[in-house]
Amino acid sequence: MSTEQLLELYRVMLRIRAFEDLADQASQGGTSAFGQATSAAPAPVRGPLHLSHGQEAVAVGVCASLHADDAITSTHRGHGHCIAKGADPWRMFAELLGRADGYNAGKGGSMHIADFSVGMLGSNGVVAAGIPIAVGAAQAFKLRGESRIVACFFGDGAINRGPFLEGLNWAQVFQLPVLFVCEDNRYSATTRSADMTAGEGAAARARALGIATQVCDGNDVIAVARAAAELASQVRAGGGPRLLHAITYRFKGHVSVDPASYRDPRELDRALEHDPIELTERVLMERGCVASAHASKPDSRIGSESAARAAATGPGPSEIASLDEIKRHVREQIEHAMQRALASPWPDAAAAFEDVQDSGGGVWR
Amino acid sequence: MSTEQLLELYRVMLRIRAFEDLADQASQGGTSAFGQATSAAPAPVRGPLHLSHGQEAVAVGVCASLHADDAITSTHRGHGHCIAKGADPWRMFAELLGRADGYNAGKGGSMHIADFSVGMLGSNGVVAAGIPIAVGAAQAFKLRGESRIVACFFGDGAINRGPFLEGLNWAQVFQLPVLFVCEDNRYSATTRSADMTAGEGAAARARALGIATQVCDGNDVIAVARAAAELASQVRAGGGPRLLHAITYRFKGHVSVDPASYRDPRELDRALEHDPIELTERVLMERGCVASAHASKPDSRIGSESAARAAATGPGPSEIASLDEIKRHVREQIEHAMQRALASPWPDAAAAFEDVQDSGGGVWR
Amino acid sequence: MSDRTVGGVVRSAPAAGNATSGATGVEQSVDLSCAEAAARALADAMRADPSVVTLGEDIGRGGVFAQYRGLLAEFGAQRVIDTPISESTIMGAAVGMALAGLRPVVELRVVDFALCAMDEIVNQAAKARFMLGGQARVPLVIRLPGGIWSGAAAQHSQSLESWFAHIPGLTVVMPATPLAHYALLRTAIESADPVVFIEHKELWTLRGPVPLHDHSAIAHAGRIGVAHTARSGSDLTVCTWSRGLQHCVLAAEQLEGRGVSVEVIDLQSLWPWDKQAVIESAQRTGRLLVVHEAVQVAGFGAEVVATVAEAHPEVKLRRLGAPRIPVGYSPPLEAVSMLTADRVVSAIEQWLGL
């Protein structure tokens, strides 16, 4: 992978991290669960917010192997997948804030964000529910003779639900173009997945169905990207489904208000040493990137106009910014996205009756 | 296995076959499905009747490894399991006929026969639904420190439903005393299971969960009994669940009125050459049993009084009847059971309101 | 029941569709069973629109009730998809197909097994359009053979239409004649949102005329949300659906001989339901009896009665549904849960003090 390519992945990981940092802040006090009560003043982001801090390399590495017209399905922990597939953070924030410009017009919230324009077919509030949906979308692609594939993300806890077996069996029977991705962050809500999982997990189960697999370090974006690219090209070539088992770790609690006091703090400390963003920074620095430019004059590219485009396309090799500058750019962009989202209007109450169904929706016809 | 033991298994297989032959006859015209219309005169046995002709060795071989207080769960195709676990054919017939003396008081019919007095916890009309139930029963046994185990029967089609994965994972995680038995008769209703099943099937999937398995010829009752005994003793010793994958063949259609015209007739012809009952007869004859006694005087033991006991305990080695005689005995017993069932009264309509629930059943309280 | 005319249709042994060709050689009308009408509707829809596919267990061999007969041969295994026994994924994959632009027609064997796919029906299919903020829609039809199927017992005999009527996002259709079966299935397949299409298991062999080439007749019969007045009357209105229609029409015929004039309305769809037609009739006759095979408690009859009670307290109201018991296997037990013309007659006699 070229340094430019890696820088681009780095930037997307930063974008996810910055997005979730802001979302996290905005959600504090927003859900009563895990012993935390709702605060008196409602939080800007309400409802359960599942953060993927520490797992960014999986989303980014996998989506790097996908084409624009490929599709993905996601989980309740889907911000990273959305951003990695190309969704716009401001419309995601607008959705988290429940505003009219949200991707789902404020109807879905965090657990339902989708952006069909970039092939993101939906997060899902039901564990493992995205698996059969991914499989069906792939069957549609295959039926129409399209070369599109579907990447299907799910957690390590999801492999104990029936649809995991059913969906994988189905994809293999019909030889469908699906890249299954198990994001193994070691936890199923507050429970250690290992305690609830027989055998070797996702990859072993897939192999028992004749599905070829790879296992990778899910915090190493290069390793993820390499494995995903290999599997995705096999899938695209008509070889049927593949499964990638990416081993990672969830830095935060299950939802933003979960203090995760059920974990040994040392476990987290050890995991933080393998922060996927820091790991990438180390590689980039080995390849000659600098941490900070010590330049006092701000880079002109940081201007709000071109910031989005610059981050999307990446600078040319001659104009690589320092990593700190990139971080700052990204953070500013994301802050800007949040500001823009905060300015979005609330949906009309009447919208609650729209997009229900045509024949006899909410209001009696 | 001693010849007496084998003769006993032979007798139980004959009992199942004879039972199902009579049930089959009594069901013709009883269900509208698979292009067959209900006859004008209603059949004595109504509703879908799933016959296990050809699969008797699995039920018999597995139950031979169980103790009286062990439990089993069964499927929609459960007559063999019931009889092998010790249920009384006359009360089973009474159930098929919908009579008050039926095991389920006429409420369940073929797909729900149970006999809790012999540990038969229920047939089930929903494919794979018995799997979680078996697992839960085993968990109760383990919790109470009992040494009982549960044998859980299911078909090759059932392994594509979610509860198969969930139930096996659960049993392995909690190290429960369950012997899973996949009766692989090659068909899921009218569909070839192989066409719908990825990978190597039940055993491979179980192994991916760390569950030890054996694969056996399900038409060879000695092989089934040997494998089941080995696995059952491991289960009983606290080693967690095991799985037996028994390969067999369904001689009849999916239900009694299904002509199974979707099968190549030669496939059936070949299968009939491996009839588990005939295979057993051959072994018995190799061991010195005779096919027919050519004795004109009827054996006094055939008398109705002692017939049941004789069949249940088996004759001593010195008094082994000819195989034809045994067949005749069994058939007479079963015919007698049917006659007895036919004499059983219909349930009262009022019984429809009983055993619904105590708090506010069918009738307003 | 046998061979007599019921609600304009004749029940008889299954036979091949019997086309009545006019002198011009153009088919004018055919006599079809509900199973044939269903297969024909799907075939016609698949011919008309390449995005229509169908999936379910055993449909390659025509399905349990022959309602898919002939489709595999014509459309091939890519569009007539035999599936593993994986109800969750049959439904879930159909949602994925629909989100990706197909129009799947899903077979779930019997409504009882839809219980194995309830998350996919309710949390995914029904809500997707809304939750996605209208980014995508889920045009699919969920075919659920329902109702008591002689001797099939408690796990194969349920009527769960009131569940689906309760769920926002679902349209609920329950045809009672071959014509309605054909026409409403065509409309359901054309719907851009999910439709639950409940087909009564004991109606598959019911025969009746289906004017396949009379487009306006088909369009008329295929209007979702419009009830069909199967019989006019002035003393009492009976509102029913699905197999209930047969029993209610027979009951009305019997009562006619005794001077009681019963209007029979076949609701045909429960959501949307033709509130206007029911209210108009009930106001005219002054009495409304809602009849269904489902358990009465929290059945859809409650919704119909409650709706009328709130708006038109002058209408006298009654329900006739099954007791709150599982369907028994043995004939005398099963009979307790079964709707019959006699039961409808008795309910009316009792009410009117005849």
Next chain:
Amino acid sequence: MSDRTVGGVVRSAPAAGNATSGATGVEQSVDLSCAEAAARALADAMRADPSVVTLGEDIGRGGVFAQYRGLLAEFGAQRVIDTPISESTIMGAAVGMALAGLRPVVELRVVDFALCAMDEIVNQAAKARFMLGGQARVPLVIRLPGGIWSGAAAQHSQSLESWFAHIPGLTVVMPATPLAHYALLRTAIESADPVVFIEHKELWTLRGPVPLHDHSAIAHAGRIGVAHTARSGSDLTVCTWSRGLQHCVLAAEQLEGRGVSVEVIDLQSLWPWDKQAVIESAQRTGRLLVVHEAVQVAGFGAEVVATVAEAHPEVKLRRLGAPRIPVGYSPPLEAVSMLTADRVVSAIEQWLGL
């Protein structure tokens, strides 16, 4: 809502149970939140009967709402069983446990995920006793946190009680106060047949007195099938349940100031439901308004209204339920589906022409 008294209970921030001990040192009454009452009821039942076990995801850490707090430490992992994310098997295994003589209390996280276990609830648990001809029974409790949970959107906010009320074999209980929560959960665990126990997610922190050591008070509060008249009145009867109680009591208080006397009946269980209490009250006041958070169409309010309409046509009837739309995420959308005291007041004002 904050700190005011509602229906005899006070809502406030969660805190540890606050025991009020008498001079004898015997606890006389404690102030508990619903979550505490729930944990206490289960603990007391487990102490009393070694066959009671509980199973579900994350309950070892106390459950999402702390309603299982402390149980693992006291009873160990054999009886407080943390499970894989396997809803079908959580329910199915519970059925097996019950058939084998245990009394499982099943946690399914939220009622929406019960959709992943519907076959096990409806086809197995509910029907087993009947289908088995009474050979065995299935004593289990299915705990389903239900209702709108602020900002949790369409897949975590449903109210599906009318589904369960429709299914023979299921008892359906929905407590509205800490006392009812404690007492009814104890009774549910003692039931020999399956009980669906729906706990409103926004009631977990509601606090109120629970006279734990007053056995007759607990027994009285724990009667399934008996409604609780939360407020007496003479102009109009409101029948509600679960969180609806809060809103209805507040509404009644508001209306009292305007000279309207509203009787509020908390049904507490939907099956069996206290038909007699509702009818007696409705006949006295002449008007019955049924109020629930669930979607109105085919909700349980329809059953209550239909039942009264059939037998007592003189009673005027109305329902107040949610529109037939999925619950939206954004506050203005979610609010459309939410029950509030104001909505109840408006409905009554409109009805009475105030």
